[in-house]
Amino acid sequence: MTRATELTRAGKLIEATELIQLLMQGQTAAQDATIDRDVIEGDFVALDEDQMAKPQAKAKPAAPKGATGMRETLRGLKTGGLAGRNIRHSAEPDLPEGAQFLTLTHSSSHGSRDYRLYVPANQPSGPMPLVVMLHGCTQSPEDFAIGTGMNAVAEESGCLVAYPAQTQAANAQKCWNWFRPEDQARGQGEPALIAGIVGDILRDRSADADRVYVAGLSAGGAAAAIMGDAYPDVFAGVGVHSGLPVGSARDMGSAMTAMRSGAAGQKRAESIPTIIFHGTADRTVHPDNGVAVAAQVVPEGLDEQHTQSGPSTGRSYNRTSHDDDNGRSMVEHWKIDGAGHAWAGGQSGGSYTDPTGPDASREMLRFFLQHKRAAKKGG
Numbered sequence: 160m161t162r163a164t165e166l167t168r169a170g171k172l173i174e175a176t177e178l179i180q181l182l183m184q185g186q187t188a189a190q191d192a193t194i195d196r197d198v199i200e201g202d203f204v205a206l207d208e209d210q211m212a213k214p215q216a217k218a219k220p221a222a223p224k225g226a227t228g229m230r231e232t233l234r235g236l237k238t239g240g241l242a243g244r245n246i247r248h249s250a251e252p253d254l255p256e257g258a259q260f261l262t263l264t265h266s267s268s269h270g271s272r273d274y275r276l277y278v279p280a281n282q283p284s285g286p287m288p289l290v291v292m293l294h295g296c297t298q299s300p301e302d303f304a305i306g307t308g309m310n311a312v313a314e315e316s317g318c319l320v321a322y323p324a325q326t327q328a329a330n331a332q333k334c335w336n337w338f339r340p341e342d343q344a345r346g347q348g349e350p351a352l353i354a355g356i357v358g359d360i361l362r363d364r365s366a367d368a369d370r371v372y373v374a375g376l377s378a379g380g381a382a383a384a385i386m387g388d389a390y391p392d393v394f395a396g397v398g399v400h401s402g403l404p405v406g407s408a409r410d411m412g413s414a415m416t417a418m419r420s421g422a423a424g425q426k427r428a429e430s431i432p433t434i435i436f437h438g439t440a441d442r443t444v445h446p447d448n449g450v451a452v453a454a455q456v457v458p459e460g461l462d463e464q465h466t467q468s469g470p471s472t473g474r475s476y477n478r479t480s481h482d483d484d485n486g487r488s489m490v491e492h493w494k495i496d497g498a499g500h501a502w503a504g505g506q507s508g509g510s511y512t513d514p515t516g517p518d519a520s521r522e523m524l525r526f527f528l529q530h531k532r533a534a535k536k537g538g
Contacts, residue, residue: 251301252305255280258314261277272323275301286365292320293380298510303509319360335378368532380399384397396432396433397456399436401502402444403451404452406425407424424455426454430456434527442500461482461490474513502519
């Protein structure tokens with residue numbers, strides 16, 4: 160596993176995955192040593208002088224069919240995204256008249272991060288709820304805003320939406336570093352930066368400190384779960400889409416194992432309202448991780464309700480909700496039949512989206528607005 164971590168840090172993600180797969184299959188290190196990592200594999204064609212004089216167009220690799228496995232996913236991440244996926248990092252989301260999509264920067268002793276802030280045209284008379292959206296690997300705030308369609312849903316309810324941007328300097332694939340101990344705790348690393356962005360918005364905008372929520376996809380989903388655990392006094396609700404439970408990894412090796420096979424996170428000391436979405440056919444982050452996220456945050460003694468939909472509403476799903484005595488759902492877990500590693504109900508203009516639904520953005524905001532930080536503290 161140490162060798163796999165070294166390969167990962169060197170950017171050799173495919174080789175690291177191969178090594179982990181060999182170890183998981185019980186093969187010996189001696190067998191792995193027979194693989195020559197310096198050999199360049201491929202098909203070669205002899206060129207005549209005329210062909211050599213003309214630049215040859217590179218053939219585009221065929222897009223993978225169906226869901227991608229771990230090796231294909233890592234190969235895609237290494238080259239900047241999944242093959243065949245049109246990732247529009249530079250595109251700007253459409254805005255209704257009067258709305259703004261601001262570019263801002265947070266700086267503190269923990270470092271700095273840029274972020275985008277959606278300010279709706281439809282503003283209520285009082286302070287607005289704030290939703291913090293954490294993108295997945297290879298994504299950008301703009302791409303994530305387009306793909307999730309969260310701005311349009313927030314416009315209806317008069318909510319602010321913040322999109323922190325992970326940098327390639329912090330992670331080569333722009334993943335939030337949810338698997339590193341220094342990025343899993345309050346007052347340090349990336350959690351401190353994200354909490355600092357919230358602090359800036361509460362200071363500078365008409366935002367309601369009792370209605371601040373955080374959601375994310377994949378690595379961003381894992382980071383959102385960490386934020387809810389580290390800052391229960393800041394966030395009134397958490398959304399985890401295709402993510403992992405808090406404490407499921409401590410390094411890249413254990414992160415790969417958790418993604419591939421699922422992880423059993425430990426019960427958290429303080430529960431925070433959480434909504435979870437995960438596709439049953441997700442081959443990038445195992446669906447058992449969604450089960451583990453729910454297990455971490457379900458309070459004792461709540462009623463459990465089950466809802467099942469048919470295919471007439473898009474993808475069918477099974478939803479398990481845990482309600483308090485006032486009828487508020489404190490934890491919801493949506494298992495989406497046949498869905499892969501993508502934001503449910505997303506827009507086709509963004510990356511890692513599944514437009515066939517259900518609409519995760521709308522359901523998350525519906526869930527969030529049931530909860531206030533003050534109400535949670537007071538029971």
